[in-house]
Amino acid sequence: MSSGTEPYSVQRFRGGFALVWREPPEVDPEQKRRRRQLAAQDRASAESEARTIWEGADDSPWTVERIMTGYMASIAHKPSHGRTQDAWKAMKPFWQNVDPAMIDEPMCREYRRTRKVEDATARLELMKLSTALNWAMKAPHKHITERGTVWLPPKSERKTRHLTRKEFDRLHDGMIAPHAKLYALIGLFTCARPGAILDLTWDRVDFMRSQIDLNPVGRTQTAKRRPVVPIGDRLLTAMQEAYAARTSIYVVERAGKQVGNIKKAFQAASERSGVHATPYTLRHTGAVWAAEAGVPMSELAQMLGHDDDRTTQQHYARYSPGYLKRVADAIEKGRISA
Structure with a gap:
């Protein structure tokens, strides 16, 4: 069926x-x-x-494919559904006919060897598999009574790739399409996630207050929280021009339709400018620039949509001009600097 x-x-x-x-x-x-x-x-x-x-x-038997199909149907209403679908497309050739009870570390390691991706991607895919197996084991389903152990690749240290101001200008100049140029400015100056930018509609842009509400009406805030963010002067000018020329309810549009994926525009701009960047690079770039300017981690956390500033500090505190300086002074001088 x-x-x-x-x-x-x-x-x-x-x-x-x-x-x-x-x-x-x-x-x-x-x-x-x-x-x-x-x-x-x-x-x-x-x-x-x-x-x-x-x-x-x-x-039919509860193979991994049947489990994944049932699990994805159960989360069809959740934001994670699309990403799980994408992960399963990559996983399916290897896992579809596997008996869940037979899964073990050697099998997972073999899968890792077949995937020409970063450890983080393979780890995410295997975590999706483990979650689906848990779903099949739990009440009221209890589709399976036994499951194997899913081995995960080690969690690598996350590297924050960001651009200098000159690099961003070169990248922006390398963008030809108006929707790509606008996206780049929104991505940099709001630190918003790619999905939030592509989902943004004009009714959530408040020109009077110079604010953008990144969270659509009816969307439940998840761990990837979408905050209300300010619109700076440069972005305000670009958005006013885009609003005057709009042919769609979506802020980032092309030929009157919502843009579903902006990656190709970034790939083309990267080739033209010689500056490698992805849509997510702009979020990191804006955060690093703010940290370098001395913005407190608590404020930056709100801009990034982090629930608290622990995650923010982990990735961006080292870019602050006074990062650990008081500690270094205390060691060297025997006192804490003002």
Whole structure:
């Protein structure tokens, strides 16, 4: 009953809801759409009912693929769903037919060797696998009674790549498309995450107060909190010009449509300018510049959307002009400097 990473959907039907799916080609070459009326009358209950029906409709073994499919269906409403889908696309060729009870450290190490990616990426993928196995073990599912041990690559020290002011100007000059230029300014001067910038709509830009609310209405704040941030003078001018020329509700738009991915624009600008950067580089760059100017870590944490300043200090405190100077003075002079 599955057809890819989205095996079914819950849709409106006859005043209520229905479970909708397409059979795989080997079962139905025409892949006609099939529908089953649900008893639930609200969306949340319908999603739960559909999940129960779907999981119970298949009597095949609970392989890793079946577990991942069920787990992804259970988190379809969560922000982590898209990233889990992307991870599974990379993981599927290796893991799809594996018995979860057979997973062990040598198997995980072999998977790591097959992936030509950084340790952090492989670690994330294996963590997704472990989370899905836990989901399959827990009540009320209890789809499996035994699972193997997932080995994880060591957690590497995170390196903060940032640009100098001259490098940013070269990169910005290397951007041709207006939406890419605007994105770069927003990314630098708000320190916002890429997803928050691409989701930004004009109704959350307050020109009177010179503020941007990065969190859409109805979105629950997660660990990646989206704060309200100020608009500086340079960014304000660019946003006013973009607003006057807008053809969409989205701030970063192209041909009247939301831009779903900005990576290609950065790759092209990096080649033109000779300055390598990714969308996330701008977040780090803005944070480093603020730290170098002496901004307190507590204030920078609010700008970055960190719940407290421990994470902020871990990555950016060393860029502060007085970083550990009082400690060094105490060691050298026997007293703490003012």
